[in-house]
Amino acid sequence: MTTVKIHQIYYSPESFAALDKGFIPLDNTHGRSDWMEYWPIRQYFLNTPVGDDELVGFFSPRFFEKTGLTATEVHAHIEVNPGHDVYLFNPYFHLAAWHENVFVQARHSHPGIAQATQDILKIIDIEIELDKIIMSSMNTVFCNYFVANIEFWRKWLMICELIFQICENENASQSHSLNEKTNYIRGAMPMKIFIIERIASLLLGSTNKWKINQKFIFKNLSYQYKKDLPFVELMHHLDALKTSFILTRNPHFLSLYNSQKHELINEYGLFV
8 A cells, every 4th residue: 555755844943834734744943944955865765765655745835825725635646546656746736737848947946947957967977958858847846845755766866966066065067067056946055956857857858658647737727827727738739749748758849849839938027
């Protein structure tokens, strides 16, 4: 029988008070802020045995604010959709639908992130061309909001730990660029954080090995971005075209996605 253990990270008494009691509190009050969520996740896996029959997740204190989902709803979704390796709870469906992949999306907020990631992949001998990966809602993760089995976490941790070791080595050629500050809504933060936040998407988008289930969440379309119903439908259409390309590799779907996206740029003012 599968056991689901979803942790919610807290950094202070204030963030602890905001936790959903249906999640397991994970203390990061004394963790290193330069690593954000990766620090408590790393500490957890270094110190906690995880069984093959477990699904594990780590959410930030702002999970409900971003998704509108409670712990009860998350657990219920997993329960009625058994048998998957990874469960996604992406709060930004429109970003997954609009952009080719999460690295293209990040170029606007974190200039240089795609090249920095490509350089890291070369160092750790992973041959993936980030510009050529197509992602959709079926394999996109934002905010580390996913729940997965230990096989997936092992792959994720292996790549993230290699990045960690490079960043911690002042003599490593890429250490400076990864630790360099980049833009963030709550103040400048190191580039490494936003690369690690995209490793789950990289794993899911570069292979069809994993059995994935995504929970469709549209709170931020209406609440944060004030978009109307036609916008939601258009994002669904773009996402469906990319998903069809991923599943069939038929270039016609990708061509349609590119042409329709171009038509919508001026209408909705989204960045390219």
